[in-house]
Amino acid sequence: MAESTAVYRERLLPSPWAWSVLAGFGAALGLVVGPIAPTLAIVVAVVGCVALITVGWLLGTVVEIADGRFRAGRASIPVEFVSAVEPLEGDDMRHAAGPGLDARAYLCLRGWVKDGVRVRIDDPADPTPYWLVSTRSPRRLTEALSSAAPVSRPTSP
Secondary structure, eight states, X not given: XXXXXXXXXXEEOOOHHHHHHHHHHHHHHHXXXXXXXXXXXXHHXXXXXXHHHHXXXXXXXXXXXXXXXXXXXXXXXXXXGEEEEEEEOTHHHHHHXXXXXXXXXXXXXXXXXXXXXXXXXXXXXOOOOEEEEEOSOHHHHHHHHHHHSOOBOOSOO
């Protein structure tokens, strides 16, 4: 099996404070059982921590450009169908994911990541006009997609 040559790869995991919240909730589960059986409370707390941290890991998604394909979460498309890439930060991303959203768009959003990119798709067989993808590095992802595919950069939203 050939090795993948990733041009860009980012795993969108929760932020450090979210990991501590998940671990805290897991430990709090042990408090529920504490008055009944202290030993069982420790076991429940450890299992709860491991389970919630595993959920946090599974909620993280991968955004990647490799082997001529752009992947965001479960979706993948050849880079030749990417027609334009627009970095979105702060208010621009909030608008794009809210009132400015086209219902046909593919969304790969994570609530703990505030920035993203809008990737316009030019595939006659696909009715999806664009992908809206969370990323912590919108400009880096835009540059990587621009290098991987013959895309244009819009000057205004």
